[in-house]
Amino acid sequence: MQLAGERERPGLEDRSPPLRIQIASSIKAAIVRGEWGFGAHLIEVETAARLGVSRIPVREAFQVLASEGWVDLRSNHGAFVHRPTAREIDEVFSVRTALESEAASQLARRVHLGHVSSDEIGLLRRIFENGRADIAHGISSDVVDHNAELHSCIVRLADNKVLASFTSSIEERVRWYFAAIAVRRAPASWEEHAGVIEAIERGNSEESRERMWMHCDRSRLGLITLDLATPENQVASTGDLDRFEDLCVEAQESKG
Numbered sequence: 001m002q003l004a005g006e007r008e009r010p011g012l013e014d015r016s017p018p019l020r021i022q023i024a025s026s027i028k029a030a031i032v033r034g035e036w037g038f039g040a041h042l043i044e045v046e047t048a049a050r051l052g053v054s055r056i057p058v059r060e061a062f063q064v065l066a067s068e069g070w071v072d073l074r075s076n077h078g079a080f081v082h083r084p085t086a087r088e089i090d091e092v093f094s095v096r097t098a099l100e101s102e103a104a105s106q107l108a109r110r111v112h113l114g115h116v117s118s119d120e121i122g123l124l125r126r127i128f129e130n131g132r133a134d135i136a137h138g139i140s141s142d143v144v145d146h147n148a149e150l151h152s153c154i155v156r157l158a159d160n161k162v163l164a165s166f167t168s169s170i171e172e173r174v175r176w177y178f179a180a181i182a183v184r185r186a187p188a189s190w191e192e193h194a195g196v197i198e199a200i201e202r203g204n205s206e207e208s209r210e211r212m213w214m215h216c217d218r219s220r221l222g223l224i225t226l227d228l229a230t231p232e233n234q235v236a237s238t239g240d241l242d243r244f245e246d247l248c249v250e251a252q253e254s255k256g
Helices: 010-015 017-031 046-052 056-065 085-111 118-137 143-158 161-168 173-200 204-223 238-255
Strands: 071-074 077-082
Touching: 017 046, 017 173, 046 056, 056 071, 056 077, 077 204, 085 143, 085 161, 085 173, 085 204, 085 238, 118 143, 118 173, 143 161, 173 204
Parallel strands: none
Antiparallel strands: 071 077
8 A cells, every 4th residue: 555645756745735634545545445344453563564664653543533433442452443323324325315315306408418429338337337346357456446436427517516515524434334235235325326327317406316216325325224333344133134125115105
């Protein structure tokens, strides 16, 4: 792993962030990618060796990450990747659902008015197809990247700067959470993406809003029913899987 913004020339010191911030940024990026799962122990000496730095700035970086909610510091035990609570997940996804369902609706409206080019819709389709190809060849971290790229593209094409600004403020958290359920959620998630894109292409703003709302809410429910205490971050039991499906049905009925 390389540190962002490493200093290579003497004249850059005053423009580069402090080393602890660079290290914190690199650790956070690895957490968001799912390289360290929820609750993973971040061993100071191993992290320092991985990054090629001394232990002191790593310790300082842990403090930075703890202040931002990415890491939990436990007395006499060290640093651990934060394990989000159901409430935290619900808060992030309730905001995401509202923002992205509105983005899908506004994009569909722009399509209906002829304000979106075929090249722009083509880009959305290509991102979708790239993700579907990755799923067909076995789930990988690329699926998480394509998922984030697809959602970002919808927000960008909606052409609402305020909506885009609010969405970007939670983008890292959403990406982090999705990485934990990508293996289980990706196939169904891509089917849902297909429905969202088709509604957008038809210029149907209400259907686009509805489909994106359901898509985001299914991811929220998938995370809430995840057993975050297990090292593998998998759904705890068949009962939880059944409960997840029941919750999805309930959510669908409540929207009807």
